[in-house]
Amino acid sequence: MSSAIVNRQTFDEVMVPNYSPAAFIPVSGKGSRLWDQDGNEYIDFASGIAVTSLGHLHPELTRVLHEQVDRLWHLSNTFTNEPALRLARRLTESTFAERVFFSNSGAEANEAALKLARRYAFDHFGAEKTKPEKTKIVSCKQSFHGRTLFTVSVGGQPKYTEGFAPLPGDLDHIEFNDLAAAEAAIDANTCAVIVEPVQGEGGVLPATPEYLKKLRELCDRHGALLIFDEVQIGVGRAGTLFAYMGYGVTPDILTSAKALGNGFPVGAMLTTKKVAASFVVGTHGSTYGGNPLACAVADKVIELVNTPEVLDGVKRRHDLIVEGLARINETHRAFRDVRGAGLLIGAELTGELAGKSKDFVNVGAKHGLVILVAGPNVVRFAPSLVIPEDDLQEGLERFEAVVAEVLAAQSV
Template structure:
């Protein structure tokens, strides 16, 4: 008897007859619409097959017990390819046949295991043996994790049907052994990619020394990081927190406290209103949520923070109507909108806002949570405009994957704050601050930001060359390595198709923008691969 194991699809062919979904890509007999099947040998049922997940191409979940194979077999084979198991008395022979139907862990050094061992079972002879691959257990593990997630996690995330287990460089790997090029970087978080050796070393050393101590005490990593951030920016002081949303919440409080102190001797109430802009995103906690544009985010949680209003992004006339002397405490704006669809502010717009804030007494707040720290090829996005805020909020990439946020403030703002005005248990801990220092070392190293600029130009140019003739692509825009592909159709199907082809991207805007925010260390050949996959997926739109 000959058994052919296709490790990429989980199908057993050859002498077996396998009923399976008609769209599973392997050379076996098919039963239309079947979700599972019986594996048969010599006309007798010898196992049960079912797909691991609808999107995985039908991986083997159950194993087949085959009569007549009497010896124990266990041999490691490359996970990418076909393993042919020959013979009854000498099953040790196995060959590898290359196959390119799906990107696998062929460069990771991991192996698939094809095993045959005596597994007595009710209704089967003791001489039956089990054929299995590591893919069997991997698919089972992934399905189990997704099932347990559905049972114990609050359902606020619409997750893709994959379980990520590790990362290296710009690649992620799922529980079933598939490799993905990460063009989202954890939503612009993993600026150095995954498992960067220098970053890992810094985190490991600090974790072995001191991971956390409360802000009741001084710590060197926090002071060193704040000093570096002050030296690199307009700011005089830094307040640490744990996320971008927290940084924006801090900015709201700081702006209101600043106005209260400034107007302490006035008989009129201090300004408390906050102005933000169309398509903006500042977070999901109640204060930051009040400043976030999408109504569907805000409506279920009303009433939220009063005093928030919106002006049209890029429109100075609209901003002038919203910003009022004696009422507006602060104006929040993203120099480059990420969640909103990758929209860049113009220098004229930011200059106008700076002037309006100066004239009205409002503070100007730049939200650089997504666009800051090298993403645009400048350390801070606003530096390209030579226009500076009173407060800046930063988070996502700062600690390279660990939770941290920061509000950068001028001395004028900081002087309005007193002990106890704000605080956080975990903020600015030694571990995350030491990680952030490692990130800064890399980003501020010679040639790094110039490299980001070149990679960003390559990404945009390649996308334009590949997609300029596509009727569904309306615009390709962005700065540095934050790029959006504006479609005239929903981007979700493109995200799904790209994932199946080994590229992870995310949506933005109204769900019609493919957003690309890869690690800043992405290689040219990885950019080229991403463009090829995305162009192929978008090219298949009707």
């Protein structure tokens, strides 16, 4: 049975139908190129949804993973391990953080952050202290923080919570980038505010510096913790190691995943010594969090990404994509806006193409291009941070052909 032929139809026969994957199955990759079962080649402008930020089959990452495979795969958390300690040391030396918790995913990192925020409020304000009701979590509409029941409830997109009630309570969703809404919602009962510096799934919308500074100010005023969800924009994608560094606003807690392992599942929650003290022994855990294989890879990822060469290259590639999309738009008038940060870029479609973003993905596959959507009206680009510029230009040429075909079909 293990040698049986598998294809796209096999998915419909054996998998839970919560995904609708592409008609082709990639079987190998190198750099920013993919090949499917039939040998067709694709330029990858998606990076596994901002995950393989150093490309496929990066030789340094392959090497360290092979070395760790031959040493140690797993330990329970009754032990620590060297790769986890090295990664934690590298993260604390490179960021505001003093303490790190490892998980398997971004959802788990956010779950840990939200639990820690409520526990911190309980320790400092509740339990016969000054504010036992300090449990409110404020987040933004159109945000996305994961698929656990807690994180999907905190995320501000009702389509992801439909049918899963009753949901966790004491959550308040406000408009993104709305200073007045933040002022009205964040109060003495707020234990935490969670925000994506750049909303990914919500349409590739960057926060304004004024908005993040206002959130920091309001959290300080009301004794709330500020959480930055950098699961998608972190680890170099913004052109800085983490996006908060470019904004000049420091959170109390930061979450990371996706690119942290370049495809090997790993997540991390970064925080200060004072805040971390509320997670005493037994309050939270993760069987696989801090896995030696994952941490060995992630340590090398941070080492490779956190260099002027890579981070400056992100900014240069950002300009190339934006300029390329502008040239395409001069001819085709398909986008009403192009926005984002670093190598997370969204092209919002014009009115006549509204709701058609998935068409671009499907037609892209025909032209050997892998792209993403960010809702029904935005085409999302998240290529490798080190994608060769020749691949970038060729990918833009293929995308122009995609735009032309989608527009031609629209006019029929």
